[in-house]
Amino acid sequence: MPALALDPSGRGAASTAATASTAATAPAPAPAPTSLSPAIGAPLSGESADGLARRLAACTSCHGPQGRASPEGYLPRIAGKPAGYLYNQLRQFREGRRAVPVMTWMVDRLPDAYLLEMAQYFAEQHPPYPRPQTVTLDAATRERGRLLVTTGDASRSVPACTACHGTALLGAQPAIPGLLGLPQDYLNAQLGAWREGVRNAVAPDCMATIAKRLAPQDIAAITGWLASQPVPAGARAAAALPAAVLAAEMPLECGGLAP
Ligand code: HEC
Numbered sequence: 001m002p003a004l005a006l007d008p009s010g011r012g013a014a015s016t017a018a019t020a021s022t023a024a025t026a027p028a029p030a031p032a033p034t035s036l037s038p039a040i041g042a043p044l045s046g047e048s049a050d051g052l053a054r055r056l057a058a059c060t061s062c063h064g065p066q067g068r069a070s071p072e073g074y075l076p077r078i079a080g081k082p083a084g085y086l087y088n089q090l091r092q093f094r095e096g097r098r099a100v101p102v103m104t105w106m107v108d109r110l111p112d113a114y115l116l117e118m119a120q121y122f123a124e125q126h127p128p129y130p131r132p133q134t135v136t137l138d139a140a141t142r143e144r145g146r147l148l149v150t151t152g153d154a155s156r157s158v159p160a161c162t163a164c165h166g167t168a169l170l171g172a173q174p175a176i177p178g179l180l181g182l183p184q185d186y187l188n189a190q191l192g193a194w195r196e197g198v199r200n201a202v203a204p205d206c207m208a209t210i211a212k213r214l215a216p217q218d219i220a221a222i223t224g225w226l227a228s229q230p231v232p233a234g235a236r237a238a239a240a241l242p243a244a245v246l247a248a249e250m251p252l253e254c255g256g257l258a259p
């Protein structure tokens, strides 16, 4: 993958201030799309690095500096997620297979090469993770959440989340995201969206299968437990898929994992 020639602390930051006054450590309330129009919708052919920096500044106005987001609110952190995962998401938004109008609008007219550049940029950002969310769960629910994540539920054919997301839950290159450092509301919404068919991954969509097998009360236990886990300093996605996945012993087949 070609390296992205862009200094995020230079032009990108300056451009953030110039084009998106809402940039702040906490995610801003979603601005009306038209307020970002100077940063997007510019011609693509021959666009300069500065043009890309302006587009990235539009992203960080919602996703926070470097895409770090915060555990409050709803917006997901995009910093440090595997590039292949981010790229898959941007394509799903563009094609409306992940139905979030504001994100579809952001990437609507952008070609694959451009989406890949943005994915690579955010994948290379590693700002510190915020403190975990304080989630009020009774002890039994918390333990149920931990068990589901680490061992699954054989009675419902739900595999352990760690089987694919890794024992550290930090995800794996090229396209499995980590599950830590995300707001509980966001995690709930994703599992709900898969159940309802408004989030689709590259087929076969293993996450849709898993989300539909989960009991509704178990979703809150899982997401509450996940959102309250601390993220170790220097956390990174694993360099390769988990061994079981590589050995074709994956509990379910997932699409989109080829580099
Ligand atoms: C107006 C606010 C807003 C702007 C601007 C914005 N996003 Fe988003 N983005 C969202 C929201 C809200 C979600 C969560 C969608 C959901 O519920 O599935 C999201 C989700 C995402 C995701 C999926 C994250 C994951 O973990 O699956 C990616 C990737 C992403 N955005 C990238 C970008 C990029 C790149 C840009 C700039 C081109 C951008 N966003 C601009 C609001 C925004």
Ligand code: HEC
Pocket (backbone or CB within 6 Å): 076, 085, 088, 089, 148, 149, 158, 159, 160, 161, 162, 163, 164, 165, 175, 176, 177, 178, 179, 182, 187, 190, 191, 200, 201, 202, 206, 207, 210, 222, 250, 251, 252, 253, 254, 255, 256
């Ligand atoms: C068989 C492998 C596999 C297993 C097991 C698995 N996942 Fe996933 N998960 C994936 C893949 C692949 C993706 C990326 C999907 C995409 O591209 O949209 C993903 C994405 C996700 C996301 C989206 C993250 C984001 O940033 O939007 C959530 C949430 C999630 N998984 C939760 C879970 C939970 C909870 C479990 C356990 C109950 C679990 N997963 C088990 C493979 C798996």
